[in-house]
Amino acid sequence: MKTVKKILNRLFNNLSKEEKSILQALKKRPQAPYDFLTRYENILKNAIKWDDLDFNNKTVMELGCGPHLGFGPLAIYLGAKKFIAVDPTANRKIYDSKILLDKYFRLAFKDYKGIFRKQISFGVFFQELKNKTIFYNDTKSIPKDLYSSIDIQLSNSCLEHIQDLENVLIDLKKLMAPNGRYIHAIDFGNHMQTNNPFIEIYNSTPSKFKIKHGSKINLIPPSKMLNLFTKTGFNSPSLVPYYYFEENFELNIDKYWSNYLEESDYFLKVGIIAE
Numbered sequence: 001m002k003t004v005k006k007i008l009n010r011l012f013n014n015l016s017k018e019e020k021s022i023l024q025a026l027k028k029r030p031q032a033p034y035d036f037l038t039r040y041e042n043i044l045k046n047a048i049k050w051d052d053l054d055f056n057n058k059t060v061m062e063l064g065c066g067p068h069l070g071f072g073p074l075a076i077y078l079g080a081k082k083f084i085a086v087d088p089t090a091n092r093k094i095y096d097s098k099i100l101l102d103k104y105f106r107l108a109f110k111d112y113k114g115i116f117r118k119q120i121s122f123g124v125f126f127q128e129l130k131n132k133t134i135f136y137n138d139t140k141s142i143p144k145d146l147y148s149s150i151d152i153q154l155s156n157s158c159l160e161h162i163q164d165l166e167n168v169l170i171d172l173k174k175l176m177a178p179n180g181r182y183i184h185a186i187d188f189g190n191h192m193q194t195n196n197p198f199i200e201i202y203n204s205t206p207s208k209f210k211i212k213h214g215s216k217i218n219l220i221p222p223s224k225m226l227n228l229f230t231k232t233g234f235n236s237p238s239l240v241p242y243y244y245f246e247e248n249f250e251l252n253i254d255k256y257w258s259n260y261l262e263e264s265d266y267f268l269k270v271g272i273i274a275e
C-alpha cells in the first residue's frame with residue numbers, strides 16, 4: 001500500500017504547477033463548472049425573472065476563471081464565439097498538457113456531450129477552445145477594442161478577493177455589451193475552516209482581520225457590493241441570496257459591523273449578483 005502511495009506521490013510531484021493546481025482545484029470533477037452554472041441559474045429562476053444564458057455566438061468573459069478556465073470550456077462547447085479568460089493564474093500552456101487533455105478537457109467534453117448531445121468530436125471542440133480563448137492577467141490589460149463587446153460576464157468566488165473592486169467593476173462595465181448579462185457568485189465567508197464562516201469577521205474589524213489573516217478577501221458585505229455595481233453603472237443588478245449560515249456563531253458582533261451591515265447582509269454566506 002505504501003509503495004502504491006509513493007508511486008502516486010511521485011507521479012503527482014512530476015506534474016507542472018498548472019497541472020497540479022487544476023487537478024487539485026477540480027478535485028477530479030471536471031463537471032464542477034457545469035454544476036455551478038446550472039445551480040446558479042436555477043437559483044436565479046426561482047428567485048427573480050431569469051432566462052437561461054444562451055452562449056451561442058456570444059463573447060463570454062470570466063473574471064478569476066482560475067487555471068482550469070472555469071466556465072470557458074462549457075461556453076465554447078455551447079457555441080460561444082470567444083472566451084476571454086481573465087486571471088493571473090490562467091495560462092495558454094495548459095493546452096499543451098497531455099495529462100490535462102486526458103484528465104480534464106476530454107472528461108469535461110464527455111460530460112457536455114452526454115448532457116447537450118451536440119454532434120461534434122473532441123478534436124474539433126478542443127481546437128475551437130484553443131482558437132477562441134484569449135488570456136489576460138487582469139482587466140487593466142484588456143485592450144480598448146474589446147470595450148462594449150462582452151455579452152456574458154461570469155465569475156465564481158472571485159469578486160470577494162479583489163481589493164480594488166470598484167475599479168475592476170468600472171472596467172467590467174466598460175467591457176460589457178449594451179444588452180450584456182452577468183452572473184457573479186460571491187462567497188462572503190471568512191474562507192477558513194471554522195464552525196461558522198463569519199467567525200473572525202463579525203467579532204473583529206476589517207483592519208484587525210487584515211493584520212491577522214492578510215488581504216486574501218476584501219470583506220465587502222453583500223449590500224455594499226451591490227451598491228458598487230450600481231455606482232459603477234450596471235443598470236439593475238439583483239442580489240440573490242443562495243444560502244445563509246448562522247449556526248455556531250456565539251461571539252459578540254463588533255460595533256463596526258452592527259453600524260455597517262443591513263439586516264439582509266447578516267450571515268449571507270453565498271450570494272449571486274446578476275442581471
Ligand SMILES: C[S@@+](CC[C@H](N)C(=O)[O-])C[C@H]1O[C@@H](n2cnc3c(N)ncnc32)[C@H](O)[C@@H]1O
Pocket residue numbers: 025063064065066067070086087088089137138139155156157158161162168
Ligand atoms: C477562489 S479562486 C476561484 C477560481 C475559480 N473561479 C473557481 O471557482 O474555481 C479566485 C480566483 O480569482 C483570481 N483573481 C483574484 N484577483 C483577480 C483579479 N483582480 N482579476 C482577475 N482574477 C483575479 C485568482 O487568481 C483566483 O484564480
